[in-house]
Amino acid sequence: MSVAARALDRTPAPAIFLASGLSLYLGSALAVGLFAVASATEVGWARMAVAAVVLLLIVRPWRLRWTLAELIGSAVFGLVLGGMNLLFYVAIDYLPLGVAVAIEFTGPVVVAAWGSGSRRSALALVLAVLGVAAISLTGVDWSGDAIAAIGLLAALAAGASWAVYMVLGRRIAAQRDGVASLSIGMAAAALGYAPLGIGGVSAMTANWTLILAVIGVGILSSVLPYTLDQVALTRLSASTFALLTALLPATATLIGLVVLGQLPSLGELAGLLAISVAVALATRTAAPPSKEGPPSELPPG
Structure with missing residues (x-):
């Protein structure tokens, strides 16, 4: 066993899961910095x-x-994953990071409510809708232009894509090892969406600082979180998984505040709280995802 593996083995699973979330949203914050050149x-x-x-x-x-x-x-799975992440990046180009993440979480809440039919899931769905309404009506500046609307629609579309991604991920998990499927899926996404992104290569590789930033985004947002999740998810109970998942919108908000200087409004905080409770209720109805499958229940970012 390597030194890194031994260190992870001694680290509490909740700490590993939260480290994964921090990595995910630090990668998103780093990506926002690249929007100035691409x-x-x-x-x-x-x-x-x-x-x-x-x-x-x-x-x-x-x-x-x-x-x-x-x-x-695996290719279709990757294309859905890629589309979801592209929509999320469009959302954080127009909305604060924490707001975009919170709105996107409505996707898995809807999936949980649809599949469960319990009162808990119904309450989660109501809270998610109220949370989005609170953010939309009081936490987003609608004056002047359609920028807020673009961000809101992109975040909702990313949430819908996440719902599809969850369903596909569970089916893929039953057929093939998750890591192998993810590698094929990411390759398919990189090829399939190349026409949308390849035009920015020259701008993003203009100097070594930008090149390292791009590499950092890929590792922090995709590779490292998935690796950490594979360790953490096998050691988390359903209740702990629900609680930690509910903390992710707050984690994104904290990263947005510290790294990007995005101070949430009262409306945003109210919406974030409602959606976080909805996530906790919805996630509590199911066990955490297994290590064998793709990260279908884990947040994009």
């Missing part, structure tokens, strides 16, 4: 490309036997 979709595509290269080198999926159905399924 568009949100170009930065999002660069993240996919970096993650695909790293995962392919680590996993080397070409050594495995694949059926055509498995390859197609």
Whole structure:
């Protein structure tokens, strides 16, 4: 066992899970800094490309036997994942990081409510809707132009994509190892969305600072969180997983405040609280995802 593996083995699972969330949203904050030289979709595509290269080198999926159905399924899974992340990057180009993350969490809340039908899930859905309404009506500046509307719609679309991603992820998990599927999926996403992002390559590689920032976004937002989650999720109970997942919108808000200087309004804080409670209620109805499957229940960012 390596030194890193031994260190992770001694680290409490909740700490690893929260470290994954911090990495995810630090990567998002770093991506926001790149929006000054490239568009949100170009930065999002660069993240996919970096993650695909790293995962392919680590996993080397070409050594495995694949059926055509498995390859197609993994590719579709990756395209949905890529689309979700592109939409999220568009959202954080127009909205504060914490707000975009909170709104996006409505996707899994709807999936949980649809699949459960319990009073707990119904309450979660109501709270999620109220949270989005609070953010939309009191926490977002609608004056002047359609910027806020673009961000809100992109965040809601990302949440809808996350819901589809969850359903596909569970099906893929039953067919093939999650890491291998993820590597194929990220490669498919990098190729499929290349027309939307490849135009920004020259701007994002103009100097070593930008190159390192792009690599950092790919590793912090994709590779490192998934690696940490594989360790943490096997050691978390359903109740602990629900609580920690509910803290992720607050984590994103904290990163937005400290790194990007995004001070939330009272309306945003009220909406964040409502959505966080909704996430806790919805997530509590199911066990945490297993290590064998793709990170279908884990947040994009």
